Amino acid sequence: MAFHEQRFPLRLSLTSSGGPGRQTDIVSLSNGREARNRRWRFSRRRYDVGSALRSVADLYAVLEFFEARGGQLHAFRFRDPVDFSSARPDEGVTSLDQWIGTGDGVTTAFPLVKAYGDGAAVERRPVVKPVAGTLRIAVDGVERMTGFAVDATSGIVTFEEGHVPDAGSEIRAGFEYDVPVRFDTDRIEINLDAFRAGRIPSIPLIEVIP
Template sequence: MAFHEQRFPLRLSLTSSGGPGRQTDIVSLSNGREARNRRWRFSRRRYDVGTAVRSVADLYAVLEFFEARGGQLHGFRFRDPVDFSSARPGEPVTPLDQLIATGDGEAATFQLVKAYGDGSAIERRPVAKPVTGSVRIAVDGVEQTEGFTCDATTGIVTFAPGHVPAEGTEIRAGFEYDVPVRFDTDRIEIDLEAFRAGRIPSIPLIEVTP
């Protein structure tokens, strides 16, 4: 399976439905309590873009994209309509948005991550598909304008020799990003008469590891 760096049509993703999901094993004990075990390290997101299809032109755009990806065969980029930025909704991206690592004076590569937390717990989600040109980096609170690159296909930031962060320095980043997904079906059925009457088909997507 290959991953195609193309993004699903933005106008359709903005009105899709879906979000993150977890998988938790829950066992009821004889004393009335529960034993819970998290099976997945990170959430896995699912979406349905069928809710975004409003016209025959929209439907054809989805069909064309579906055929180009070979159905479930190839992954692609998808913009989550709510969660697509290192900043909070409505706020601009800044180079101080997310703490991605602390320098040790030797490491030159760092994975982009986004933190989710409520004070009592924090989850750090790796970000593998940043939007090209959107990544901003700061070291110890100072934005870097040179001396680093970010691979838009992996989300890995690499500092050039002479620019490696010193030991104890905070490395922060701001960015926009897409979710790597694939179609979660190999078949799309269309009843055009029913579609014109208002029924919108389900077109499921599921997050993948690119």
């Protein structure tokens, strides 16, 4: 299997349903309390991009994309219609959105992450499929325009020689990103409901680690 750096057609993902899921073991104790254990370090997202009435052209686009991926064989990019950037949905991306590390004067590579928190706890999700051309970087609150690059296939930001962040400096980033997913089925069933239009009842996708 391989990862194809192709994005599922954006116009077909806007009506998708789904989101993050976790796996937690819960054991009821004899005193009435519960013991809870988190089995997954990070959440895993699932989506369904089926059900909406679509033109025959859109149905063919799904069919073509499915065949090119070999069904479940090859993973690909998917844009979550709600959670796709370092900023909140109603805000634009800035270079100060997310903390990605603290400089030590030596380290040149920093992985992109996105934090989710409410004061009681913070979860930092690795971002491995940033969208090319969207990255913005700031060091100690000052945006940098040059001296760094990002690998769009892994989410690793690398600073060039002469631009390595000094010890103690705060490194922040803003970016858009896709979710790495695969089809969670090896079958696509198309129903024609009207003239030149139809639907695919279910097209399940599941997040993968590329």
